[in-house]
Amino acid sequence: MNDETEQHIKHINIDIAQMFPEAARRVRVLEELKRSWFSVVGPAFARHSRPCVLGVNTITVSVDSDNDIMNIRNVKGNIMRALSRYGCMTDNNFALIITKGRIKNFHS
Numbered sequence: 847m848n849d850e851t852e853q854h855i856k857h858i859n860i861d862i863a864q865m866f867p868e869a870a871r872r873v874r875v876l877e878e879l880k881r882s883w884f885s886v887v888g889p890a891f892a893r894h895s896r897p898c899v900l901g902v903n904t905i906t907v908s909v910d911s912d913n914d915i916m917n918i919r920n921v922k923g924n925i926m927r928a929l930s931r932y933g934c935m936t937d938n939n940f941a942l943i944i945t946k947g948r949i950k951n952f953h954s
Contacts, residue, residue, distance in 0.1 A: 876900040
């Protein structure tokens, strides 16, 4: 990709972020959550899970196996506290959605 194309993409991303500030904020929070995932859920759980989607009132986490579903449910409080630190309001209406799918190259 040349410099002109990169600049054009950068401007498009800025325009989209200005048009949809809440969605852009959720993307930033999700990226921060991904970077801090080991400290949020602990190394044992982090190796088998990752946050995927941050919705308006939901966080979707992908896990390796059925066993990991229960493990992530056990650390839901940690996930909600982390989201609260990042400025997401987490109350009783905030849902944790867990999907099963192989985690590849997330922690390498």
